[in-house]
Amino acid sequence: MNGRILISGASIAGLTLAYWLARHGFHPTVIERAPRPRVGGNGIDVQNLAIDVVERMGIMPRVRAAAADVQGMKFVDARDRAIARITLPTGGVEVMRGDLVAMLHEITDAEYVFGDSIRDLSQHADGVSVSFDRGHTRRFDLVVGADGLHSAVRRLAFGPESHFIQHKDHYFAFADAGTALGEDRWVTMYNLPGKMAGIYRSGNHPQAKAYFIFRSGPLTFEHRDVEQHKRLISQAFASEPTWRIKELLAAALADPGFYFDALSQVRMPSWSSGRVALVGDAAYCASPASGAGAELALIGAYRLAGELAAASGDHRIAFSRYEDAHRPLVRQKQQIGPNVRLMVPKTVGGIRVRDAAARLPLMRAMAAAERLMRAKGSMRLPDYALA
Ligand SMILES: Cc1cc2nc3c(=O)[nH]c(=O)nc-3n(C[C@H](O)[C@H](O)[C@H](O)COP(=O)(O)OP(=O)(O)OC[C@H]3O[C@@H](n4cnc5c(N)ncnc54)[C@H](O)[C@@H]3O)c2cc1C
Known part of the structure; x- marks a missing residue:
């Protein structure tokens, strides 16, 4: 049937x-x-x-065997110095x-x-x-x-x-970045008020990945128009010459696999x-x-x-x-809890508070706890007889 x-x-x-x-x-x-x-x-x-x-x-x-083996998040300042690191235990495989x-x-x-x-x-x-x-x-x-x-x-x-779609006030993009960027097996994040640029490095791939997030109310865009997506990311970041944003942006804009969308549910x-x-x-x-x-x-x-x-x-x-x-x-x-607010604080003051908190064992413990709370507990996957 x-x-x-x-x-x-x-x-x-x-x-x-x-x-x-x-x-x-x-x-x-x-x-x-x-x-x-x-x-x-x-x-x-x-x-x-x-x-x-x-x-x-x-x-x-x-x-x-293909695990990205990423250890956690590293927050950096404009001179690429690590301000804080949060290691993230995971119940699974990234x-x-x-x-x-x-x-x-x-x-x-x-x-x-x-x-x-x-x-x-x-x-x-x-x-x-x-x-x-x-x-x-x-x-x-x-x-x-x-x-x-x-x-x-x-x-x-x-x-x-x-x-059916609920907009969560942020936009994000993923793309390839220069292979030499970032620290192996860490997600490096640099913040400006309401914006985050980052580098994701898997332990299993030489190719670093760029990612960008920015806060914004609803924007009008066609979800299949990649050139328009690239313009939106450029508008949000091209005027920011600090840290490695210029290099990351250039690599991302050249990537045909560039992926952009609104953060939505x-x-x-x-x-x-x-x-x-x-x-x-x-x-x-x-x-x-x-x-x-x-x-x-x-x-x-x-x-x-x-x-x-x-x-x-x-x-x-x-x-x-x-x-x-x-x-x-x-x-x-x-x-989804406070994840996005911690990754993309709205103000300079908010970034400082987040960075200071990230240096405290309490914050690190909270981040770890949030991940572990996703654990499966007593749930079991049902068995279905195969034909
Ligand atoms: C290119 C890409 C990169 C992503 N990167 C990340 C990431 O880095 N981190 C993250 O958390 N999530 C990412 N996601 C989303 C993530 O894959 C999903 O949240 C999750 O894995 C659930 O997958 P899904 O199969 O339901 O949807 P998706 O993975 O979004 O897959 C939907 C599929 O449907 C295809 N499709 C769309 N419209 C049509 C259509 N009209 N006709 C036929 N096919 C269509 C798409 O091309 C795509 O292959 C990405 C998705 C895509 C497509």
Whole structure:
């Protein structure tokens, strides 16, 4: 029942869902707008129950071998002198996003369609007709949107994104930076009031990553217009000649994989509508400030595939069980606490207070405690019988 399932988005949620659907005997088709899996981004955390998901997929040893092994955050002054360091224990493994996406793609047996996107959906009693940007139409039993914060499936089946996205007053960008920048296995951060420029260095990659955050009320921009994104980051940082901002900006603006977005969360009253469901950031983005995007995507995708198998493909039963099981974790991870305010204080005074506090053992203990609070506690990943 409901064997042919179209998944929009070949990233962490979409690939994990396709992997588990195939293991349960369904026939997933994955459509991705990019010409190949997108491997940009900095480190992401595979933690808590997500470790169990990745272990059950057989790639946890490879994920551990590729670990970014980042020790913590280092705050620096304009002369690049370390003012304070906070080491961050993690209950899991921090790995470069692109490494995880590449591994998931490699092990997932599905029909792939790259360089295309869903244009329209129309639901019927026994299936969904889907038309594509390239012009053709196909019929599937179910459609799942795993297409991220600006999900096309969500827009088509649930309504405009303004109904579901909450803006958190910050914008961020990730990009490649000069290889010689930054300290190995540390995230180096430099602050100006309401702005942060940083360098992320994984222990496993020679390529340093630049990242930028700035505070702002809502800005109008087209989320696919990379040249416009680059202009917005330039406007925010080009007038700041201090520290290494000039070098970082030049490298980021030259990177074709430059990634920019608003720091936002997605909150929806329901993650399914008839034969269409959502998974990962499309349904419940917690924002990069939560450190939990990959965790929610991996666990959510595992659960959605498992519930479909357990209900013998009956989407009415499966979609509602998936949502009941996953919502408590989403609610918990969307409480992002003071992370962003600590990383990007609003004023010079706020930066000084943060730096002074970061030198105190108490602050370091609090930062460590916040990470450890994300631990999985007594939760267990459900077992779903394989076909
Ligand atoms: C390039 C990139 C870099 C990122 N870097 C970081 C990072 O450094 N730190 C961090 O915390 N999070 C980052 N994220 C977000 C992070 O991957 C997610 O928060 C989390 O892992 C959940 O993944 P997801 O699969 O739900 O969504 P995403 O990882 O956002 O994946 C969505 C996928 O859907 C595709 N897509 C979008 N629209 C369409 C469409 N209309 N049709 C078909 N496909 C579509 C996208 O190209 C993408 O492959 C990044 C995301 C991307 C896409």
